[in-house]
Amino acid sequence: MLRYTLGRLLSGILTVWFIATATFLAMHAVPGDPLMNEKATTPEIRQNLAKKYGLDRPIPEQYIIFLGNMLQGDFGLSFTQQNRKVNDIIRDHFPVSAALGILAITFAAAGGILWGALTALYRNRLPDIIIMFLVILGISVPSFVFAALGQMLLVNINQWFGTSVLPVAGWGSLAHMLMPSLVLGLGTMALLTRLMRSSMLEVVNEDYIKTAKAKGLSSQRIFFKHQLRNAILPVVTVLGPQIAAITTGGFVVELVFAIPGLGRYFVQAVQQLDYTVIMGTTVFYGAFLVLMVIIVDIIYGFIDPRVRLK
Amino acid sequence: MIQASHWYGLNMPQRLLLLLCMLFAWSEGMAQSVDAASGTVKIAIAQEPPQLNSMKATDQVSIFVLGHVMEGLTRYDRRGNLAPGVAERWELGDTTAKFWLRKDAKWSNGDPVTAHDFVFAWRSVVDPNTASEYAFILYPVKNAEAINQGNMPVTALGIEAIDDHTLTVTLERPTGYFIKLTAFVTTFPVQEKFYQARTEQYAADAKDMLYNGAFTLDSWVHSASMEMRKNPLYWDAEAIKLNAIDADYITADTRARLNLFIDDKIAYTQLDGETYKDALNNQFRIKKFVTGSVYFLEYNYRDNRITRNKNLRAAIQAAFDPEEFVNKVLQTPGNLPGRSLFPTWIQGVEKTFREEYPPPEVKPDLTRARALLTSAKQELGLEEIPPLILLVSDSPTATKQAEYMQGMLKTRLGLDLKIDVQTFKQRLAKMTSGEFDIVGAGWGPDFDDIMTFGDLFASWNLNNRGRYVNPEYDRLVRVAMNSSDPKTRMDAMSGLQSILIEDAVMLPMYEQGVIYLQHPKLKGMRRTVIGSDPDFTYARIAP
Numbered sequence: 001m002l003r004y005t006l007g008r009l010l011s012g013i014l015t016v017w018f019i020a021t022a023t024f025l026a027m028h029a030v031p032g033d034p035l036m037n038e039k040a041t042t043p044e045i046r047q048n049l050a051k052k053y054g055l056d057r058p059i060p061e062q063y064i065i066f067l068g069n070m071l072q073g074d075f076g077l078s079f080t081q082q083n084r085k086v087n088d089i090i091r092d093h094f095p096v097s098a099a100l101g102i103l104a105i106t107f108a109a110a111g112g113i114l115w116g117a118l119t120a121l122y123r124n125r126l127p128d129i130i131i132m133f134l135v136i137l138g139i140s141v142p143s144f145v146f147a148a149l150g151q152m153l154l155v156n157i158n159q160w161f162g163t164s165v166l167p168v169a170g171w172g173s174l175a176h177m178l179m180p181s182l183v184l185g186l187g188t189m190a191l192l193t194r195l196m197r198s199s200m201l202e203v204v205n206e207d208y209i210k211t212a213k214a215k216g217l218s219s220q221r222i223f224f225k226h227q228l229r230n231a232i233l234p235v236v237t238v239l240g241p242q243i244a245a246i247t248t249g250g251f252v253v254e255l256v257f258a259i260p261g262l263g264r265y266f267v268q269a270v271q272q273l274d275y276t277v278i279m280g281t282t283v284f285y286g287a288f289l290v291l292m293v294i295i296v297d298i299i300y301g302f303i304d305p306r307v308r309l310k
Numbered sequence: 311m312i313q314a315s316h317w318y319g320l321n322m323p324q325r326l327l328l329l330l331c332m333l334f335a336w337s338e339g340m341a342q343s344v345d346a347a348s349g350t351v352k353i354a355i356a357q358e359p360p361q362l363n364s365m366k367a368t369d370q371v372s373i374f375v376l377g378h379v380m381e382g383l384t385r386y387d388r389r390g391n392l393a394p395g396v397a398e399r400w401e402l403g404d405t406t407a408k409f410w411l412r413k414d415a416k417w418s419n420g421d422p423v424t425a426h427d428f429v430f431a432w433r434s435v436v437d438p439n440t441a442s443e444y445a446f447i448l449y450p451v452k453n454a455e456a457i458n459q460g461n462m463p464v465t466a467l468g469i470e471a472i473d474d475h476t477l478t479v480t481l482e483r484p485t486g487y488f489i490k491l492t493a494f495v496t497t498f499p500v501q502e503k504f505y506q507a508r509t510e511q512y513a514a515d516a517k518d519m520l521y522n523g524a525f526t527l528d529s530w531v532h533s534a535s536m537e538m539r540k541n542p543l544y545w546d547a548e549a550i551k552l553n554a555i556d557a558d559y560i561t562a563d564t565r566a567r568l569n570l571f572i573d574d575k576i577a578y579t580q581l582d583g584e585t586y587k588d589a590l591n592n593q594f595r596i597k598k599f600v601t602g603s604v605y606f607l608e609y610n611y612r613d614n615r616i617t618r619n620k621n622l623r624a625a626i627q628a629a630f631d632p633e634e635f636v637n638k639v640l641q642t643p644g645n646l647p648g649r650s651l652f653p654t655w656i657q658g659v660e661k662t663f664r665e666e667y668p669p670p671e672v673k674p675d676l677t678r679a680r681a682l683l684t685s686a687k688q689e690l691g692l693e694e695i696p697p698l699i700l701l702v703s704d705s706p707t708a709t710k711q712a713e714y715m716q717g718m719l720k721t722r723l724g725l726d727l728k729i730d731v732q733t734f735k736q737r738l739a740k741m742t743s744g745e746f747d748i749v750g751a752g753w754g755p756d757f758d759d760i761m762t763f764g765d766l767f768a769s770w771n772l773n774n775r776g777r778y779v780n781p782e783y784d785r786l787v788r789v790a791m792n793s794s795d796p797k798t799r800m801d802a803m804s805g806l807q808s809i810l811i812e813d814a815v816m817l818p819m820y821e822q823g824v825i826y827l828q829h830p831k832l833k834g835m836r837r838t839v840i841g842s843d844p845d846f847t848y849a850r851i852a853p
Contacts, residue, residue: 030736031736032733032734032735032738032739033735033738033739033742034735036735036738036739036742037738038368039368039444040742040771040773041772042458044458044459044460045441045442045443045458048438049441052441081360081361082360082361082363082366083511083513083518084532089532092532148565151566152569154569154573164573164574164575167575168569168570168573169566169570170534170558170559170575171534172534255563256561256563256566258354258534258559258566259534260560264533265533271734272734272735
């Protein structure tokens with residue numbers, strides 16, 4: 001088990017290094033000057049800025065410096081917010097995205113497993129058809145539509161009550177998180193529902209279910225004890241990457257609900273060619289995603305010993 | 311009976327919902343956008359202010375915040391007139407200015423605001439190591455430009471503290487509008503001692519700043535909220551009615567802000583084409599404001615560009631109808647058709663410049679446009695004009711405007727436009743390197759004088775991205791720069807306005823107007839084209 005874990009960790013570190021290098025090269029290949037702004041500046045000022053951010057050096061040298069700083073966990077100063085460290089940006093805003101993400105994934109997992117199991121149970125009957133229709137809607141409708149609709153719904157609820165029962169936007173309490181995390185989790189919930197449904201249907205035809213039936217077990221017992229438990233495994237597999245995807249993919253939701261998450265910085269940095277923030281957030285998220293996958297792998301190793309032997 | 315009244319006659323699911331909501335209820339969530347008793351107004355801001363270091367700030371949001379928490383030698387009063395700020399009074403000579411600072415102006419740590427704080431700030435602004443994009447604001451001060459280009463030490467700057475409360479400034483040349491510059495953020499004071507203790511960290515957080523304005527920044531949660539409180543140490547604290555300006559929401563999403571306004575969480579919000587209709591449906595009273603910015607098309611005058619041909623540009627000018635453009639394409643009320651580089655609000659000698667020096671009128675005339683195009687083709691020796699590249703930013707409004715131009719020029723003149731949509735930085739890079747024939751541009755005023763627009767097409771101006779060079783234009787700019795006589799200056803500017811229109815140097819499209827909603831109880835919120843907009847300094851809340 002130790003060798004397995006160490007192996008996974010090593011390949012994880014290599015993956016992060018690869019992500020960092022690829023992002024670095026891609027970022028410098030994007031046309032445009034990160035130091036250029038609406039108001040033209042004199043060549044002297046531009047030169048001074050280039051010196052401050054080390055952009056006056058050749059790219060290979062910049063890469064070496066970047067790698068060195070990254071190993072020390074220092075991503076430097078932001079280009080757009082010139083007095084803020086990228087490390088501070090990640091430290092201040094990742095917890096927000098993470099809190100939102102955890103709630104969203106809870107909604108998604110609970111909903112996905114429940115709806116998935118229900119659809120499998122009522123296969124090809126009305127509940128199945130209705131839920132699967134909603135699932136397709138959940139997968140195909142982009143999140144900014146859901147975000148806008150969700151917010152509109154809150155406004156209407158508040159108007160109907162004549163007072164603010166739930167905040168329309170902002171950050172600070174659990175009440176602020178409900179609608180945004182629901183919206184954020186919808187896509188994943190739809191995905192998990194589909195996964196759960198097919199997994200349930202696969203399990204139904206397994207020999208051990210037939211055995212259980214032959215033994216004369218009650219259908220409830222078969223459903224909960226044998227079918228559900230076995231069918232949930234593939235859901236656990238995708239949960240790790242989905243957590244990472246949800247905590248990184250919240251840009252639109254963060255914008256609409258005025259949430260101070262990291263997703264906004266992630267996207268805006270690319271638009272603004274903010275080199276240090278692009279590198280910082282990408283490497284951080286990359287490492288986060290890799291870590292999540294490793295954790296799932298290790299958990300899987302515990303759940304299913306066959307994985308370890310491979 | 312008691313129970314029934316307690317539950318306000320709600321049925322079971324409603325009760326459950328209410329219980330659930332009460333469980334989550336957030337005490338402040340109940341607060342409304344304006345509160346007369348506590349003197350609080352709640353607003354949303356479009357983005358996290360990227361730079362609260364007054365010496366380096368250039369964007370609207372940072373300038374908005376700084377205008378409330380800091381103050382320069384002068385400021386704008388509730389009617390928008392220039393008024394004493396830190397300086398009690400001043401004298402402007404031909405090439406000198408002298409300021410007498412009030413003794414009761416204080417920093418938020420209790421220290422007095424002194425003339426040395428201005429000397430430090432101004433020297434830092436023009437110091438090339440600071441790399442301030444707004445250093446040019448101080449170019450009228452002696453040696454500022456040379457220092458900024460690294461040719462002189464910062465101590466050579468024409469500013470001197472005679473004592474703690476007297477400041478003298480030597481100017482490079484007579485600058486009639488110099489006093490107006492001292493109300494702008496770039497010229498705000500900074501205490502050297504405080505700054506040196508923080509350097510890179512200065513203005514990164516609420517505690518990393520010193521305030522001398524009507525308000526102080528009490529708390530700043532990045533990307534979440536900014537809370538400004540009335541500054542008890544402010545010298546004119548009596549005139550300030552608001553106790554708190556709370557920006558509890560930071561989002562660029564106009565629909566989210568409209569929703570917050572409907573929910574009475576914010577007292578002011580700007581609208582766009584999309585949210586305009588919803589605001590109408592909600593029967594809100596929609597207000598209009600002309601921002602002071604002009605939008606236009608710039609041509610490329612670099613060698614071998616066919617846009618160098620005057621008749622070609624004149625043909626486009628004659629085919630374009632700014633009135634139609636404003637009504638058909640922009641669709642929100644408040645925008646004015648573009649007639650000149652100079653917007654309508656610019657002051658002339660006594661009245662507005664527009665009233666005193668109306669620009670040469672260009673009537674949309676298709677027959678003339680086609681004739682001009684024919685002569686352009688002859689001059690260029692071309693059968694057909696090859697497709698022209700129109701460079702625009704990737705915003706939905708910019709692309710919509712570009713598509714209108716494309717359709718209009720095709721149907722009216724048979725001209726082909728190729729639209730090149732680029733992201734912000736890439737568009738700037740292409741503008742600077744000259745990879746375009748026509749580019750969509752806009753310009754907002756940096757200071758309250760006609761020169762903020764006038765020198766835009768001067769051959770030495772770095773913002774003249776099309777590299778337009780005209781010795782006569784340059785001469786007129788110099789005349790206005792070197793004179794402090796309003797009549798001489800405005801005459802020169804009028805001459806320059808005629809060149810711009812008659813030679814079709816650029817194509818004015820529109821003068822930007824915005825529409826917004828304001829809480830009916832919020833009074834005295836001042837909209838302004840220069841500096842901190844909107845200005846809540848003298849706002850109050852009607853009971």
